[in-house]
Each structure stands twice: as structure tokens, then as C-alpha cells.
Amino acid sequence: MRFIALDVHRDFCEVAIAEEGEVRLAGRVQTTPGELELFAQSLGEDDQLVLEATGNALAIARIVEPYVARVVLANPKSVKAATETAKTDKLDARTLAKLLAGGFLREVWIVDEQTRVLRRRISRRAQLVRQRTREKNQVHATLIRNLKARPPVSDLFGVHGRRWLAGQALPADERETVEACLRQIDFLAAEIAVIDRALAELALASEQMRRLMTLPGVSFVTAAALMGAIGDVGRFPTAGHLVSYIGFDPRVRQSGSEPARHGRISKQGPGEVRHLLVEAAWHAVRTYGPLRVFAERLASKRGANVATVAVARKLVVIAWHMLSRDEDYAFARPSLVREKLRKLELLTGAERRKGKRNPVRVFATKEQHQLEKDLARQAEVAYRRLVRDWQPAMKKGTGAAPGRASRGPSSGQAARQNTAPRPAL
Numbered sequence: 001m002r003f004i005a006l007d008v009h010r011d012f013c014e015v016a017i018a019e020e021g022e023v024r025l026a027g028r029v030q031t032t033p034g035e036l037e038l039f040a041q042s043l044g045e046d047d048q049l050v051l052e053a054t055g056n057a058l059a060i061a062r063i064v065e066p067y068v069a070r071v072v073l074a075n076p077k078s079v080k081a082a083t084e085t086a087k088t089d090k091l092d093a094r095t096l097a098k099l100l101a102g103g104f105l106r107e108v109w110i111v112d113e114q115t116r117v118l119r120r121r122i123s124r125r126a127q128l129v130r131q132r133t134r135e136k137n138q139v140h141a142t143l144i145r146n147l148k149a150r151p152p153v154s155d156l157f158g159v160h161g162r163r164w165l166a167g168q169a170l171p172a173d174e175r176e177t178v179e180a181c182l183r184q185i186d187f188l189a190a191e192i193a194v195i196d197r198a199l200a201e202l203a204l205a206s207e208q209m210r211r212l213m214t215l216p217g218v219s220f221v222t223a224a225a226l227m228g229a230i231g232d233v234g235r236f237p238t239a240g241h242l243v244s245y246i247g248f249d250p251r252v253r254q255s256g257s258e259p260a261r262h263g264r265i266s267k268q269g270p271g272e273v274r275h276l277l278v279e280a281a282w283h284a285v286r287t288y289g290p291l292r293v294f295a296e297r298l299a300s301k302r303g304a305n306v307a308t309v310a311v312a313r314k315l316v317v318i319a320w321h322m323l324s325r326d327e328d329y330a331f332a333r334p335s336l337v338r339e340k341l342r343k344l345e346l347l348t349g350a351e352r353r354k355g356k357r358n359p360v361r362v363f364a365t366k367e368q369h370q371l372e373k374d375l376a377r378q379a380e381v382a383y384r385r386l387v388r389d390w391q392p393a394m395k396k397g398t399g400a401a402p403g404r405a406s407r408g409p410s411s412g413q414a415a416r417q418n419t420a421p422r423p424a425l
Contacts, residue, residue, distance in 0.1 A: 001069075002044065005096030006051040007089050008060060013051070015039075016093035018101040023094050036060060040067040050100040052076050053108040061110060072100060073108040111231055118202065118228030119270075125195045125221070126272040132188040135181045139165075142174050142181075157185060199224045200347040211322055213340050214332035215315060216291060217283030220344055222276040226319060229273045239320040245269050246277075248313040265309065274312070281311035288376035289331045290383040291315075297387065331379050333372045335364030 007014040008031070015026040029039045043049070046069050051057050053073040061071045074096065099105045111119065136157060143151075148168055153161045162182070170178065203209040203220040212223040229246060236242040243249050247268040254260035267274070285295040291311055299307035322329060342363070346352065364372075 002047045003097050003101040004043065004047055004049045004068075005093045005100060006049065006060065007093040007096065008051050008054055008057055009089070010056070013060070014089040014093040016090070016097040018097035023097050023101075025090055025093065031056060031060065033063065036063045040064040043067050045069060048072065048100060050074055050096050050105060052079055052096070058110070058116070065110075071110065072105060073110055074099070075106040075108050078106040109231065109235060115228055115231040118199075118224055121195055121199060122221075122225045122228050122272055125192060125199075126275075128188050128192050128195070132185055132192070135184045135188070139178055139181045142170070142178055143168070146170055146174060157182070196221070197347055197349075200344045204341070204344055204348065208323055210341065211326075211328055212319055214329040214337050215280070215284070215318065215322075216287040216289060216329075216333075216336075217280035218315070219280070219340070222280050225270075225273045225276050226316075229270050230319075230323070233320065233323040236320060239317040242320045243313055243316050246273055246316055247271075248274065248277075248309070248316060277312040277315055278308060280315060281308045284311055284315065287333075288373050289379055293380045293383050293387075331376065333376065335368055335372055339363055 001019075003018040004026075005016045005018070006029070007016075010031065012028045012030050014028055017024055017026050029035055040063055043064070045067070048070045049064055049068050050072040051060060051074065053076060057073055061073060065071045079092075079096065079099065096105075139156070146168075151161055151164055153164060155161050156165065165178065200220055203213070203224055206227065209220065209223040209227055212218055212226060213220060218226075230236070230242065233242075236245065240249070244266070245268070247266050247270075249266050249268075251263040251266050252260050253263065281295075284291045285308065286292070291314065294314065295307045295311050298310050302310075318329065321327075
């Protein structure tokens with residue numbers, strides 16, 4: 001068995017081979033489909049090949065994969081930690097071959113085609129949103145430079161906001177800047193709408209994305225981003241593995257006999273997914289349900305920002321359980337879920353039914369919304385009771401607190417129920 005490493009560049013790949021305890025260089029291969037196909041045909045069926053997960057690594061892996069026993073995409077961070085002081089293409093290729101032969105590489109999952117499409121579209125959308133935000137910030141900066149008061153509207157770039165903006169007296173060069181920014185904003189908004197329509201079509205066709213949309217605050221964009229990051233949920237043994245993969249796990253520092261110190265979140269993995277999940281958490285803490293109570297309880301101890309990130313982490317944990325068990329969110333509000341799906345249908349070009357009699361009412365009435373809110377409040381009551389019964393809040397020598405299972409006095413520990421209280425739903 002041979003362990004073959006490719007140090008990948010745009011124009012060529014440096015090749016190194018580890019065999020029978022020795023590592024040797026084998027020249028270069030041009031990164032063209034034809035040259036890579038010839039190189040793959042020269043490999044053996046029991047060979048293993050490794051390359052760093054860079055821009056064109058996935059395309060190279062797709063060409064070589066049918067001809068070898070295994071293709072490994074290596075995490076660049078783990079490879080960088082093992083590189084020598086001197087850095088050349090030949091040394092990097094030799095290092096990759098040694099790490100693969102010794103089994104010391106952190107392997108990156110080779111995504112399937114559908115997951116790759118999701119990731120590319122989410123990444124492209126995030127880039128366009130950042131560009132649009134920069135243009136909007138330029139408009140606000142122009143108003144500040146010219147001592148203009150705050151706009152009297154919530155959306156400066158809506159119909160009323162643009163009407164107010166057009167009526168402001170600005171120097172000629174500043175007016176040119178504002179008009180140029182508005183044209184860029186309109187162009188970027190149109191490009192984002194094209195991507196949103198493609199994502200909406202994928203979300204309607206995916207049962208897993210529709211399931212994730214039952215979570216409060218999770219839109220089709222967030223569901224698509226989360227599914228793009230997860231891919232196959234079976235590759236995460238526990239919810240903690242998924243939390244660590246997305247980067248919501250805290251950093252840990254421990255040495256000697258000192259206790260471990262937990263710091264900020266690691267922020268490993270896809271940043272776009274974390275940003276969207278935090279935005280989803282902002283909406284979730286304003287929606288009646290256990291997540292809102294969880295955020296309030298944590299905010300009273302650690303502050304609103306920490307509570308928001310904790311809710312985003314909780315959404316990841318719940319999403320793992322939902323996808324693993326093929327279940328929807330237990331406290332979902334059916335009317336809001338129906339409205340989400342209907343808006344997706346309209347976004348993809350479905351026929352509008354305004355003025356027509358619908359066989360099934362999609363948008364709920366105020367009475368139906370109120371009934372669902374009442375059920376959500378009952379869920380909040382059940383969650384508060386669960387937390388109260390779980391927390392050790394009793395003093396030594398006192399009897400059982402109201403609502404607890406124990407009857408006699410406790411010996412220094414709070415009495416707990418053997419089973420969680422039944423929800424009030």
C-alpha cells in the first residue's frame with residue numbers, strides 16, 4: 001500500500017509517496033482534467049491519496065477517487081501545526097505523506113453534490129449581503145458628514161425612506177455618492193432575490209429543511225445554511241459534536257492540577273451559519289415558548305448577549321435531535337409554519353389566491369394566533385416548573401419544597417423528582 005500526497009496549487013500539484021517507511025518525491029502533475037485523469041490511472045487500487053482542503057481540492061478528489069482505495073481531504077489547520085520551520089512545496093508534500101501514513105491527519109468530509117450547491121449558494125448570498133451593507137453604510141456616513149438628522153422612518157432604503165432621502169439638500173458630490181450607492185443596493189438586492197428563489201425551491205423539495213423551519217426564528221435561508229453545514233447528520237454521533245463543528249463550543253484551558261477554565265466560543269467552522277443562527281435566536285427569544293424562558297433565565301445571570309448565543313447553540317442541539325429522530329419541533333406553532341411555507345411558494349412563483357376561496361386557510365385569524373399563544377404560554381409554565389424542580393434550591397435539614405417528590409427532609413441535597421413533570425400541553 002502506498003500513501004500519496006498532493007501539495008495542490010492552481011497550476012500544478014507536487015507529488016510525494018510514502019512506501020515501506022520511506023518518503024520520496026515523484027515530480028509534478030499539472031492541474032488540468034486531462035493530466036489529472038492520466039495521473040489517476042497510474043495509481044493502484046489499494047493506494048491512499050491525501051490533499052489539503054483548498055479551493056480546487058474537491059474537483060481533484062472527484063477525478064482521482066474512482067481509481068484509489070481512499071481519498072483524504074486534510075484540514076489545513078492540522079497540517080499547518082505539523083509543518084516544519086522551512087516551507088516549500090516539496091516539504092509540504094512530504095509532510096502530508098508522512099501524516100497520512102502515520103494516521104495523524106484530521107480528515108475533512110467530502111461533501112455530496114447537493115450539499116456543495118447549498119454551501120456555495122449560502123456563501124455567495126453572504127458575500128452579496130455584506131456588499132449591500134457596505135453600500136448602506138456609505139449612505140448613512142454621507143448623512144452624518146452633512147449633519148443630517150436621523151431619518152424619520154425605520155427603513156431608510158424603503159419607499160418612504162428614499163422619498164425623504166431625495167428631499168435632503170446635499171452637495172453635488174455627496175448626492176452623486178448617494179445615488180451611486182442606491183443603484184448598487186438595487187442591483188445587489190436583485191442578485192440576492194435570485195439566490196433566495198433558488199434556495200426556496202430547494203427548501204420546498206427537502207423534508208429536512210421544512211422540518212428545521214418549524215423552529216422559531218429559523219427561515220428557509222437559515223435552514224438551508226444549517227443543512228449545508230450538516231450534510232449527513234449521521235456523521236455527528238452526538239449533538240455536542242455538531243455544536244463543536246459549527247463553533248458554538250467554549251474554549252477550554254487546563255494545565256496541571258488547576259481546574260479547567262472555559263472562555264468564549266471557539267468560532268470554528270462556517271461563520272455564515274453562526275451568524276444566521278444568532279439572527280434566528282434574536283427572533284426565538286421574542287416568541288412564546290421554552291426558548292424564550294431559557295433566554296430570560298440566562299440573561300438575568302450572564303447578560304443578553306451571552307443568552308442570545310446560548311439560544312443559538314440550543315437551536316443547533318434541537319436541530320440535531322429533530323434530524324436524527326425525524327421529528328418536528330415539539331412546540332412549533334402550526335399557523336406560523338404554514339405561513340413560512342406559503343411565503344416560500346409565493347417566492348418560487350406560485351399562483352396568488354387573493355380574492356379566491358381557498359380549500360385550506362393558510363394565514364390564521366387573530367383568534368387562532370391567540371389560541372396558539374396560549375398553548376405556548378402553557379409550555380413556558382411547564383418549562384419553568386421543570387427547571388425549578390431540577391435545580392438544587394433546598395437548604396440542609398428543611399423539608400421538601402412544594403411540588404417536589406420527596407416527603408422527608410433531605411441530607412444536604414435538594415430532592416429531585418425521578419421523572420420530569422408532564423408538560424401542560
